[in-house]
Amino acid sequence: MSAIHPPSERLWWKHPLDRVEGTWIAIAFVWCMVMFFMMVWWHAYGRQNLSTETYRTTPEKFSAKAQEVVDKYTVRTETDQKIPVVAPPAGSDVYLVARLWAWWPILELEKGRTYRLHLTAMDYNHGFSLQPSNINIQVVPGFEHVVTVTPNQSGSFSIVCNEYCGINHHAMVGRLYVK
Incomplete structure (x- = not known):
């Protein structure tokens, strides 16, 4: 044959x-x-x-919630772009916005305390990758991802976008401080 x-x-x-x-x-x-x-x-x-909760949202609603938290808990600003550093109390909701080509705001959390981290993308798919930890979450526009986190070590951590999002994707790095 x-x-x-x-x-x-x-x-x-x-x-x-x-x-x-x-x-x-x-x-x-x-x-x-x-x-x-x-x-x-x-x-x-x-x-x-990670088991996450996911809800539908709009960029306007999520931006309003994030701005409210930033206005209430900002302790200082960093970088040339004056990105606010937010230090919310333990047990509160923390909002992190992904947009071309930045994570906003910078978060400052306490070791051993639990927070509810809310994530969304304003424009394209982004990937939330907390380095050097092994936490990866696909951040999709129109959806609010809620993750309960309890930092177990102090230090400065990088938040990297691991989903290609355009020409300046390599520069999309945020910061997370744990005290």
């Missing part, structure tokens, strides 16, 4: 399986089931994937 001459019997699925072929199909099926149930188990018990 060759590709030029088609098989005489077109119904290939009516032919009996060879023993080796059946063995490989069984191995592939079992491995697929193992991987499927490992994803479910790892999400529940592996402490790897």
